[in-house]
Amino acid sequence: MRRFPCVAAVLLLLACTEKPAEIVDVAGAGVTGQESDHDPTSKTLPEPVAAVLREAKEIQLLSLFWVPLEDAELPADIRGRERIGGYPILGATDVSDHRDQILAAVAQGVAENPGNPFACFNPGHALRVRTADGRKAELIICFECLQVQATVNGQDRFLMYTSVHAAPLLERLLRRGNVPQYEPPSK
Numbered sequence: 786m787r788r789f790p791c792v793a794a795v796l797l798l799l800a801c802t803e804k805p806a807e808i809v810d811v812a813g814a815g816v817t818g819q820e821s822d823h824d825p826t827s828k829t830l831p832e833p834v835a836a837v838l839r840e841a842k843e844i845q846l847l848s849l850f851w852v853p854l855e856d857a858e859l860p861a862d863i864r865g866r867e868r869i870g871g872y873p874i875l876g877a878t879d880v881s882d883h884r885d886q887i888l889a890a891v892a893q894g895v896a897e898n899p900g901n902p903f904a905c906f907n908p909g910h911a912l913r914v915r916t917a918d919g920r921k922a923e924l925i926i927c928f929e930c931l932q933v934q935a936t937v938n939g940q941d942r943f944l945m946y947t948s949v950h951a952a953p954l955l956e957r958l959l960r961r962g963n964v965p966q967y968e969p970p971s972k
C-alpha cells in the first residue's frame with residue numbers, strides 16, 4: 786500500500802516527459818487554421834514566423850496565467866481577462882523598440898533547442914506581433930517545457946522547441962514595463 790504513491794509519481798513523471806505529437810488547443814480557445822509541417826526539432830524559425838518578426842512594426846510582450854481554466858475556476862483577480870490561446874493575460878507592454886533583440890533571442894532559443902521537451906505546456910509569456918502591412922503572429926512560450934506555439938495571420942500554426950535563451954530578456958522587459966507576473970501560492 787505504501788508503494789502506490791511512488792508508482793503514481795513515476796507514472797506522472799513519465800507522462801510529463803513524453804514528446805507531444807501535435808499542437809493541442811487545450812482550452813478550446815478558437816485557434817483555427819492549418820497546422821504546418823514544420824519539424825519542431827528544427828534549429829531554425831519557420832519562415833512565416835521569422836518574416837513577421839523581422840518586419841514587425843508593433844510587438845507586445847504579454848504575461849500569462851499559465852493554466853487555461855474556465856473563469857469560474859480561476860483566482861478571483863484573474864477572472865474575465867482577455868486571453869491568448871486560451872490563457873488569461875495578466876498584463877502587456879509594448880516592446881517594439883526591442884525587435885532585433887527579441888528576434889535574435891527567440892531565434893537563438895530555437896537554435897539551441899534540445900529536441901526533447903516536456904509534454905506539459907504552462908506558458909508564462911507570449912508575443913503579439915504586427916507588421917506595417919497587417920500581417921500578424923502570436924507566439925505563446927513555455928520555458929518550463931521548452932515549447933513555442935505560434936500562429937501566423939490566425940491561419941498557419943507552428944510548434945517549435947526552444948531553450949530558455951530568450952527568458953532573461955523577456956523577464957527583464959516585463960519588469961521594465963511593470964507588468965505583473967503570476968506567482969503560484971507557496972506551499
